[in-house]
Amino acid sequence: MSTIEMPAPDRSIIERRGEIIAALAEAAGEENVISDPAETLAYECDALAAYRCPPLAVVLPHTTQQVANIMKTCSRLGVPVIPRGSGTSLSGGALPTADAVVLGVSRLNRILETNYDNRFIRVQSGMTNLSVSDAVSAEDFFYAPDPSSQLACAIAGNVAMNSGGAHCLKYGVTTNNLLGVTMVTTAGEIVEVGGPWCDPAGYDLLGVICGSEGQFGIVTEAVLRILKKPEGARPILLGFNSSEVAGACVADVIKAGVLPVAMEFMDGPAIIACENFAQAGYPTDVDALLIIEVEGSDSEIDEQLAKIKKIAKQHKPEVMRESESAVQSDLIWKGRKAAFGAMGQISDYMCMDGTIPTSQLPFVLGRMSEMAKSYGLAVANVFHAGDGNLHPLILFDANKPGDQEKCEALGYDILKLCVEVGGCLTGEHGVGIEKRDLMDCQYTEADMEMQMRVKDVFDPAWILNPAKVFPMETSHSRRTHNQPEKAA
Amino acid sequence: MAKLETATDEAMLAEQVRQAFKTRTSLEIMGGGTKLTFGRPVEAENQLSVGGLSGITLYEPAALTIVAKTGTTLKEINETLAAECQQLPFEPANYAGLLGSKGEPTIGGTIACGISGPRRIQAGAARDSLIGVRFVTGEGEVVKNGGRVMKNVTGYDLVKLMCGSHGTLGVLTELSFKVLPNPETTAVLLLTGLSDEAAINALSAALTSSYDVTGAAHTSRGLDGEPVTMVRIQGFRKSVKYRSEKLREVLAQFGPADIETSARTKAGWKWVRDVEGFAKEKGAVWRISCKPTDGPKIVADLQSLDISNVLYDWGGGLIWLAVPEAGDCGASEIRRAVSNHGGYATLVRASVETRRKIPVFHPQAPALEKISRDLRQKFDPAGILNPGRMAPAEALELEES
Ligand SMILES: Cc1cc2nc3c(=O)[nH]c(=O)nc-3n(C[C@H](O)[C@H](O)[C@H](O)COP(=O)(O)OP(=O)(O)OC[C@H]3O[C@@H](n4cnc5c(N)ncnc54)[C@H](O)[C@@H]3O)c2cc1C
Numbered sequence: 001m002s003t004i005e006m007p008a009p010d011r012s013i014i015e016r017r018g019e020i021i022a023a024l025a026e027a028a029g030e031e032n033v034i035s036d037p038a039e040t041l042a043y044e045c046d047a048l049a050a051y052r053c054p055p056l057a058v059v060l061p062h063t064t065q066q067v068a069n070i071m072k073t074c075s076r077l078g079v080p081v082i083p084r085g086s087g088t089s090l091s092g093g094a095l096p097t098a099d100a101v102v103l104g105v106s107r108l109n110r111i112l113e114t115n116y117d118n119r120f121i122r123v124q125s126g127m128t129n130l131s132v133s134d135a136v137s138a139e140d141f142f143y144a145p146d147p148s149s150q151l152a153c154a155i156a157g158n159v160a161m162n163s164g165g166a167h168c169l170k171y172g173v174t175t176n177n178l179l180g181v182t183m184v185t186t187a188g189e190i191v192e193v194g195g196p197w198c199d200p201a202g203y204d205l206l207g208v209i210c211g212s213e214g215q216f217g218i219v220t221e222a223v224l225r226i227l228k229k230p231e232g233a234r235p236i237l238l239g240f241n242s243s244e245v246a247g248a249c250v251a252d253v254i255k256a257g258v259l260p261v262a263m264e265f266m267d268g269p270a271i272i273a274c275e276n277f278a279q280a281g282y283p284t285d286v287d288a289l290l291i292i293e294v295e296g297s298d299s300e301i302d303e304q305l306a307k308i309k310k311i312a313k314q315h316k317p318e319v320m321r322e323s324e325s326a327v328q329s330d331l332i333w334k335g336r337k338a339a340f341g342a343m344g345q346i347s348d349y350m351c352m353d354g355t356i357p358t359s360q361l362p363f364v365l366g367r368m369s370e371m372a373k374s375y376g377l378a379v380a381n382v383f384h385a386g387d388g389n390l391h392p393l394i395l396f397d398a399n400k401p402g403d404q405e406k407c408e409a410l411g412y413d414i415l416k417l418c419v420e421v422g423g424c425l426t427g428e429h430g431v432g433i434e435k436r437d438l439m440d441c442q443y444t445e446a447d448m449e450m451q452m453r454v455k456d457v458f459d460p461a462w463i464l465n466p467a468k469v470f471p472m473e474t475s476h477s478r479r480t481h482n483q484p485e486k487a488a
Numbered sequence: 489m490a491k492l493e494t495a496t497d498e499a500m501l502a503e504q505v506r507q508a509f510k511t512r513t514s515l516e517i518m519g520g521g522t523k524l525t526f527g528r529p530v531e532a533e534n535q536l537s538v539g540g541l542s543g544i545t546l547y548e549p550a551a552l553t554i555v556a557k558t559g560t561t562l563k564e565i566n567e568t569l570a571a572e573c574q575q576l577p578f579e580p581a582n583y584a585g586l587l588g589s590k591g592e593p594t595i596g597g598t599i600a601c602g603i604s605g606p607r608r609i610q611a612g613a614a615r616d617s618l619i620g621v622r623f624v625t626g627e628g629e630v631v632k633n634g635g636r637v638m639k640n641v642t643g644y645d646l647v648k649l650m651c652g653s654h655g656t657l658g659v660l661t662e663l664s665f666k667v668l669p670n671p672e673t674t675a676v677l678l679l680t681g682l683s684d685e686a687a688i689n690a691l692s693a694a695l696t697s698s699y700d701v702t703g704a705a706h707t708s709r710g711l712d713g714e715p716v717t718m719v720r721i722q723g724f725r726k727s728v729k730y731r732s733e734k735l736r737e738v739l740a741q742f743g744p745a746d747i748e749t750s751a752r753t754k755a756g757w758k759w760v761r762d763v764e765g766f767a768k769e770k771g772a773v774w775r776i777s778c779k780p781t782d783g784p785k786i787v788a789d790l791q792s793l794d795i796s797n798v799l800y801d802w803g804g805g806l807i808w809l810a811v812p813e814a815g816d817c818g819a820s821e822i823r824r825a826v827s828n829h830g831g832y833a834t835l836v837r838a839s840v841e842t843r844r845k846i847p848v849f850h851p852q853a854p855a856l857e858k859i860s861r862d863l864r865q866k867f868d869p870a871g872i873l874n875p876g877r878m879a880p881a882e883a884l885e886l887e888e889s
Contacts, residue, residue: 191856199613259669299727384639
C-alpha cells in the first residue's frame with residue numbers, strides 16, 4: 001500500500017478518452033499514439049516503482065513540431081501531460097495519473113550538430129546520457145554529468161531533474177553543462193532558450209528551466225558542453241574503520257586544496273553488497289570506504305595522489321590501495337555504479353537523496369543509524385562525499401505489511417534531519433511526488449509561492465506534471481482553479 | 489531622487505520595500521554604486537541602499553562554502569577567502585574603472601549584474617558558483633531559494649534566475665557560494681603578433697586540449713601596442729610545468745610561445761578581467777557573447793564601424809568592443825552581425841541619453857520577452873524595483889512606434 005496521495009483523476013477527462021485519443025492521433029500521427037491498456041501499462045511508473053498508475057494514453061512523437069501539436073491539443077482539451085524521458089526517475093517525477101497523457105521523447109534521439117572547436121553538441125532530448133558521451137568519444141571528448149543511470153536515462157530527464165553524477169565535484173551537474181534548450185510551451189509554441197555561447201542575454205531562463213521537473217514545458221533539444229577527456233584518471237581506495245574518520249579525511253583533502261574529480265563514500269553494508277555483486281576488490285572488513293579519483297597525466301596523478309595519501313595516512317586507514325591498471329579502475333567504478341542494483345538484489349530499498357554540509361557528515365551518519373535502529377530497519381549508505389549529497393538506501397520488505405510505510409517514515413525523518421543541519425531534501429533526484437509533501441520543511445509559504453508563480457508564467461493552467469513538487473494543499477487552488485475552459 | 493534611510497537588516501529593508509509597494513514608489517537599488525550606469529537609466533523616486541547589510545555570515549573552508557550579506561564588498565570576501573587559500577571560482581571583475589565610477593563593488597551588485605571573469609570558461613559563471621539566495625520581492629516578502637550546500641535540486645532554481653536580473657526581480661539580501669582552493673601556481677603562455685583569426689584558432693586548440701586551461705584571451709593591442717594571445721594554466725607546480733610544456737607543443741603551429749610564471753601574470757589577467765584597456769578609451773563599450781570561433785568573424789563583419797579597441801576573452805566567446813559614441817553606437821549593425829552568427833550584444837557603457845535610446849540588453853524572441861515580462865510582473869507586480877533598468881520591451885516598442 002502506498003502512502004503518497006495523488007489527486008483523484010478528473011472523470012470528465014476520462015469520459016472523453018476517445019475524443020482525446022483521436023485528437024492526439026491527428027496531432028502526432030496515429031502510429032505514435034498508444035492507447036491499448038496492455039501497452040500503456042509499460043508507462044505506469046518510473047523507478048519509484050511503489051507508485052503506479054496507467055495513463056489515459058501515451059504519445060511518442062518523432063519531431064518537435066509534433067510535440068507542439070500535442071501540447072496545443074492537450075491545452076485545448078484541458079488534459080494533464082506527464083513528460084517522460086526514460087522513466088528512471090527515483091522521485092516519481094514521471095508517474096502518470098489516470099486522466100493524463102504521457103508524452104515520451106524516446107523517439108527524439110538524433111544528434112543534430114557536433115562542434116568540437118566550440119565544445120558543444122546539440123542533441124534531441126530523448127538521447128540517453130551515455131550515448132551523448134559515446135558519440136563524441138572517438139574524438140576524445142565527453143559529456144561530464146554522469147548519473148549512475150546513464151546507460152538508460154535521457155538528456156530530457158537530466159535537464160528536468162538537473163541530474164548529477166559521480167564526477168560532478170569537479171565538472172558540476174547538468175545545469176553547469178547545459179548551454180541551451182529547445183522547449184515547447186504549454187501553448188504549443190517552440191522556443192529556443194540559450195545557445196552555444198555563454199550566459200543569457202536577459203533573465204537566466206535556462207537556469208530556471210533546468211531542474212523544473214517537467215513542469216514548465218517539453219524540452220525537445222539540448223545544447224550541451226562537451227569537454228576533452230583528461231589524459232588519464234586513477235582512483236584510490238581508502239578503507240577506514242569508522243565513518244567519522246572517513247568523513248574527516250574527506251574534509252582534510254578538500255581543505256588541502258586538492259580537488260579530486262570524485263570522492264565517493266560507502267559504508268559497511270554497501271561495501272559488502274557491491275563487492276558481492278561486482279567483485280570490485282573492495283575490502284569487506286572495513287566500516288567505510290572512500291573512492292577518490294584524480295585526473296591528468298601519469299605524473300600529475302602521482303602528484304595529487306601523493307598529497308591525498310599523505311593526508312589519508314594521518315587518519316590511519318585500514319586499507320590504502322591505488323588502482324594499478326585501467327581494468328582495476330573500471331572494476332572499482334563498476335562496483336560503485338552498480339551499488340543500487342547490488343542492493344536491489346538483496347533487498348527492496350528506497351533511495352534517499354538529501355544533501356548536508358560536509359562538516360555535518362559524522363553527526364548525520366551517527367544520528368541516521370540511531371534512527372534506523374529505532375524503526376527496526378537497516379540503512380546502507382553510498383554517496384558523493386565531496387559535496388555532501390547522501391544516498392541512504394533504506395532496506396525493507398515490500399511483501400511485509402507495513403514495512404514500506406515504515407521505510408517512508410524513516411526516509412522522511414532522515415530528510416528532515418538533512419534540512420535541520422543546514423542541508424536540503426534532494427541533491428539530484430528531484431522532488432517529484434516523493435518529497436513533495438516535505439517541501440514545507442525547507443521552504444516557507446512565501447518561498448513556495450514565488451516558485452509557483454514561476455510555474456504560473458510557464459504553465460498558466462497547470463497541466464504539466466501538476467500534482468508534483470509542491471505539497472498537495474499548497475498547489476491545490478492553482479491545480480483546480482487555473483484550468484482553462486474545457487472543450488464542451 | 490531621495491535616499492531612504494540605510495537599512496541595517498533584512499527585516500528593515502523588507503519593510504522599506506513593503507511601504508514602497510503600498511505607495512507605488514519606485515526604488516533604485518544601490519550596492520557599492522560602481523555599476524549604477526550598467527543598464528538602462530533607472531528613473532526612480534527613491535534610492536534604496538543595501539550597504540547596511542554587510543558581513544560574512546558563515547565561512548566553512550572545509551565545506552568550500554561562504555555565505556555573505558549582499559552589501560559585503562568583494563574586497564572583503566576575496567581577502568577572507570585568500571586567508572584560507574581559497575577564492576570565488578568565477579573570478580568576479582571590478583568594472584569601476586571601465587564605468588568610471590568610484591567605490592568598492594559589493595557581492596550583491598556583482599551577482600545582480602551576473603559578472604564573471606576569465607575563469608568562467610573553466611569554472612563556470614557567477615550563477616554556477618551561487619548556491620543560495622535570500623531576497624526581498626517587489627511586494628516586500630522575504631524569500632529564500634537554494635541554500636548553503638553544493639548540490640540542491642529542491643524546488644525550482646530561482647538562484648539562477650536572480651543572478652543577472654539587475655535588481656528587477658527582487659532585492660538580494662544574502663548570498664551563498666561554493667568556493668575553490670587557490671591554485672598553487674599559475675603559468676601563462678604568451679604568443680605575439682597573431683591575427684585575430686589565428687589567435688582564436690590558437691585559443692580553441694588550447695581549450696580543446698586536455699590541459700585544463702583557466703583563461704584564454706587575445707588583444708590586438710597589448711600593453712606595448714602589439715597583438716598578444718594569452719593562455720592560462722593553474723594548479724600544482726609540477727602539473728603546471730608539465731601542462732605548459734605540452735601546450736607549447738600544441739600551440740607551436742601558431743608560433744613560439746613564451747611561458748611566463750612571474751607575478752606579472754596576475755596583473756595581466758586583472759587587465760583582461762576588469763577590461764582595463766578600455767578604461768581610458770573614450771566612447772561606448774559593447775560586450776558580445778558568441779561561439780568562440782565566430783568572434784573574429786563578427787568583428788570582421790563590423791569593419792564599417794570605427795572600432796577603436798577589441799578584446800577577446802573566453803577563448804573568443806566574449807568580445808569587448810569600443811566604438812565612438814555617435815548615432816546608435818553601432819547598435820543595429822552590431823546586433824545584426826551577432827544575430828547572424830548567434831549570440832547577443834550588451835551595451836555596457838554609454839551616456840545616459842544613449843542608454844535611454846538604445847536597448848542596453850539584446851532584444852530577444854517575442855516568446856522569451858513575454859516570459860521575462862510575465863516573470864517580472866510576478867516578482868515585482870508594481871514594477872517598483874529598478875524600473876526600466878533591463879529596458880522592458882513595452883517601453884521600447886512604444887518608443888519605436
Ligand atoms: C539505478 C539508478 C541510478 C541513478 N543514479 C542517479 C545519479 O547518479 N544521479 C542522478 O542525478 N540521478 C540518478 N538517478 C535518477 C534518474 O536516473 C535521473 O533523475 C534521470 O535524469 C531521469 O532521467 P529519465 O530520462 O529517466 O527521466 P524520467 O524518469 O522519464 O523523468 C524524470 C523527470 O523529467 C521530466 N521529463 C522527462 N522528459 C522531459 C522533457 N522532454 N521535457 C520536460 N520534462 C521532462 C519528467 O516529467 C520527470 O519529472 C538514478 C536512477 C536509477 C534508477
